[in-house]
Amino acid sequence: xxxxxxxxAAVLAAQNxxxxxxxxxxxxxxxxxxxxVRTLVGDLDAEDVTSEAWLQVARDLDxxxxxxxxxxxxxxxxxxxxxxxxxxMRGRRPATVADETELTGRAAASDTxxxxxxxxxxxxxxxxxxxxxxxxxxxxxxxxxxxxxxxxAAETLGKRPGAVRTAAHRGLKKLAELLRDDAExxxxxxxxxxxxxxxxxxxxxxxxxxxxxxxxxx
Numbered sequence: 724x725x726x727x728x729x730x731x732a733a734v735l736a737a738q739n740x741x742x743x744x745x746x747x748x749x750x751x752x753x754x755x756x757x758x759x760v761r762t763l764v765g766d767l768d769a770e771d772v773t774s775e776a777w778l779q780v781a782r783d784l785d786x787x788x789x790x791x792x793x794x795x796x797x798x799x800x801x802x803x804x805x806x807x808x809x810x811x812m813r814g815r816r817p818a819t820v821a822d823e824t825e826l827t828g829r830a831a832a833s834d835t836x837x838x839x840x841x842x843x844x845x846x847x848x849x850x851x852x853x854x855x856x857x858x859x860x861x862x863x864x865x866x867x868x869x870x871x872x873x874x875x876a877a878e879t880l881g882k883r884p885g886a887v888r889t890a891a892h893r894g895l896k897k898l899a900e901l902l903r904d905d906a907e908x909x910x911x912x913x914x915x916x917x918x919x920x921x922x923x924x925x926x927x928x929x930x931x932x933x934x935x936x937x938x939x940x941x
Contacts, residue, residue, distance in 0.1 A: 726751070726791075727790065727791040727792065728791070729747075729751075730747075730748065730751050730752075730791035730794065730795075731790045731791045731794075732744075733745075733747040733748045733751070734748055734784075734787070734791070734794050737784060738784055738785055738787070745781070745784075748794075749777065752794070752795060752798055753773070753777070755795075755868050755869045755870065756773055756776065756798055756799060756802050756869065757769055757770070757773045758864060758868050758869075759799060759802060759803075759861075759864045759865065759868065759869050760772050760773045760776070760802050760805075760806050762852060762860050762861060762864050763803065763806040763807070763810065763861075764806050764809055764810060768809060768813075772802070772805050772806050772809050773802060773805075775805045776798065776801045776802035776805045776806075779801050779805070780797075780798055780801055783801075792870075792871065792872060792875055793875065795869055795870060795871055795875070796871050796875035796876070796878055796879050799865060799869055799871065799876075799879045800878070800879045803879060803880075851898055851901045851902065852864065852894075852898070854897075854901060855894050855897060855898070856894075858890045859890045859891070859893055859894030859897065860894060861880060861890075862876065862880070862887050862888075862890035862891040862894055863890075863891050863894040863895060863898070865879060865880070865887075865891075866887070866891045867891070867895070873885075873887050873888045873891075876891075
């Protein structure tokens with residue numbers, strides 16, 4: 724059974740009260756969700772904002788309906804709303820993380836710069852997202868890191884799928900240019916680490932206070 728099928732099944736089981744299934748959902752989605760939140764609020768506040776998002780996910784899980792991709796989009800939308808609330812409260816502009824080593828790249832099928840998509844498997848390359856316009860940065864992270872299709876990413880951002888595809892394409896094209904200009908990225912495209920699915924490693928950072936049933940071993 725593929726990763727998406729496993730996540731879909733885990734979400735359904737979690738809705739029926741399966742504690743282990745909720746941990747599976749968390750571990751599969753959290754690293755990518757955390758990376759997305761970091762593009763919005765920066766590294767220092769990302770953990771807290773993402774934890775708030777998981778609180779809402781846990782509280783509203785019974786209301787969710789859909790497959791794995793729709794769940795990732797639903798969780799990303801919740802995380803984005805929490806991040807924007809945080810930004811408004813702090814009175815700060817969105818900030819992009821300079822490095823992220825937890826994430827692994829997930830190629831999304833679209834009209835994008837392929838080499839930049841693959842290079843996003845490295846934390847060093849993710850730092851280059853800080854140089855992109857915010858709309859491009861969000862589109863790239865949602866499509867490539869979180870792994871949403873254009874329609875789901877568009878729903879998350881409140882835009883049309885075509886606009887998201889265009890922003891992601893432009894962002895990845897710009898990233899490819901930045902990679903070529905970045906002396907530190909020399910050889911990165913020729914020696915990428917093998918990509919792994921979301922179940923291939925445990926998440927090191929847990930969510931605090933996300934239901935009693937989700938606090939253990941998370």
